[in-house]
Amino acid sequence: MTSGNNAPSRRGVIVGATTGLAAALASATPNRAQAAQAVASPGAGQAPLSDPRTDFPRPPFPGQEQPWPGLASRMTPRPDHGEDSYKGSGRLAGRKALITGGDSGIGRAAAIAFAREGADVAINYLPAEEPDAQEVVQLVRAAGRKAVALPGDIQDERFCNDLVSNAVSQLGGLDIVVSNAARQVAQDSILDISTEQFDATFKTNVYAMFWIIKAAVPHLQPGSTIIATTSVNAYEPGETIIDYAATKGAIMILVKGLAKQLASKGIRVNGVAPGPVWTPLQVTGGQPADRLPQFGGNTPMGRPGQPVELAPLYVLLASDESTYSTGQIFGAVGGRGGP
Numbered sequence: 001m002t003s004g005n006n007a008p009s010r011r012g013v014i015v016g017a018t019t020g021l022a023a024a025l026a027s028a029t030p031n032r033a034q035a036a037q038a039v040a041s042p043g044a045g046q047a048p049l050s051d052p053r054t055d056f057p058r059p060p061f062p063g064q065e066q067p068w069p070g071l072a073s074r075m076t077p078r079p080d081h082g083e084d085s086y087k088g089s090g091r092l093a094g095r096k097a098l099i100t101g102g103d104s105g106i107g108r109a110a111a112i113a114f115a116r117e118g119a120d121v122a123i124n125y126l127p128a129e130e131p132d133a134q135e136v137v138q139l140v141r142a143a144g145r146k147a148v149a150l151p152g153d154i155q156d157e158r159f160c161n162d163l164v165s166n167a168v169s170q171l172g173g174l175d176i177v178v179s180n181a182a183r184q185v186a187q188d189s190i191l192d193i194s195t196e197q198f199d200a201t202f203k204t205n206v207y208a209m210f211w212i213i214k215a216a217v218p219h220l221q222p223g224s225t226i227i228a229t230t231s232v233n234a235y236e237p238g239e240t241i242i243d244y245a246a247t248k249g250a251i252m253i254l255v256k257g258l259a260k261q262l263a264s265k266g267i268r269v270n271g272v273a274p275g276p277v278w279t280p281l282q283v284t285g286g287q288p289a290d291r292l293p294q295f296g297g298n299t300p301m302g303r304p305g306q307p308v309e310l311a312p313l314y315v316l317l318a319s320d321e322s323t324y325s326t327g328q329i330f331g332a333v334g335g336r337g338g339p
Contacts (some may be wrong), residue, residue: 056080057278058303060293068183069126070280072104073135079278081109082308083139088116091319095119096171098164100154100212101181103133105279106229106272109307110178110314111136115143117315122148122167124181146171154181155203160211168219175224176318177216179209182229182247184286186240198243205247209254222266227317228255230329232275236337240288248273252329259327268326270317275333276304300335 057077064076072079081104097114101107102123111121121140125133133149140147148170152159168174183204187193213226220226230251237245252271259269276282276296282304287295296304313330316322331338 053302056303056306056309059295059297061295063289063293064283065285065289066280066283068284069129070104070284071129071132072108072280073132075278075280075283077278079105080306080308081105082112082311085308086113086116086311088113088118088143091117091315091321092176093118095175095318096122096167096173097176097178097318098122098124098167098171098174098212098216099178099180100124100208101229102178103129103136105180105281106274106277106307106310106314107178107180108132108136109311110180112139112143113311113315114176114318115140115145115147117319118145119176119318120146120148120171122150122171124150124152124154124163126153127151154208154212155200157207157211160208161215164212164215164219174216174219175221177213177220177224177226178229178314178318179212179226179251180229181205181208182244182281184241184244184281186238186286186288188240188288190242193243201243202247205244206250206254209251213258217262217265217267220265220267223320224267225318226258226262226267226269227314228269228271230255230271230273232273232331232333232337234273234329235339241286244286255329256327263326268317268323270322270325270327271329272310272313272317273329273331273333273338274305274310275299275331275336275338277310278304278306296334298336299333303334305332305334 062076066074092114097119099107099111102111103125111123114121123133123136137147137149150163150166152163154160181204183201185197209228228251231248233245234248234252255269255271262269282292282295310332313332329339
């Protein structure tokens, strides 16, 4: 997992990324600060332990629905992307990243983390997500890095080609590609999945990844990285999201095959497989409305993940601290399923 004996360990990376979290807990979820204080009374220089069961909101959540694609700013509770807690340490200094779905959810958490680690960041999102995207732009700029906003629909191949070209042009190069944007619509029966839904899910989740990576590879130099967001559903598919689960299985195979193909170019390809994570995907039809209040409650952790909890994995895979990792799927699933 590291490039040498003196490189930080994976645990060190993740713990380091969350240093300072306790200071921001009170403003986000009051009981998180209390939990951190209750678990440990650290000595000088020792960060307090925090209880992963109670660090973040637990179900039940208020019932809520939004039209697709939804906004994180309208969710209750609002997801934690690391706005107040992620602390960088220069792991990605000078790097240039393109992130799809960078306005909210895991993509937003990765964008914030990358910027605070020293990378310039271009984010893609749908035009309806502009309010969330502008928040990310401001957060990236506040970190002293260049932010590029590239709205548009990645279901269109021509747009995907233009997306990569514009990212390269405006960032002055490209060495990190994060294929993260996704579509998920829950249906109780295969009889309820229309061809239009099936097509939109595959185009957003799989075709776009193919188009974007194909356009990006000619611009990537040795040492560049590609990171794809797959899912616990690639291993333990949910019965109401079978089309989505199928796309996530396809993404996993693309990661493993591309890693072998691109290794000779010095380009690494890895994936992250989240479990249930509190993002707009869930409140825009990704979960049956009657199940949303208990979302994530069936994991051993007893809660869904928050996007900020995934960010350190994306940083690790984008950095030189994981130079011998390619073709790997890294899970963050709250204890259920996964690689």
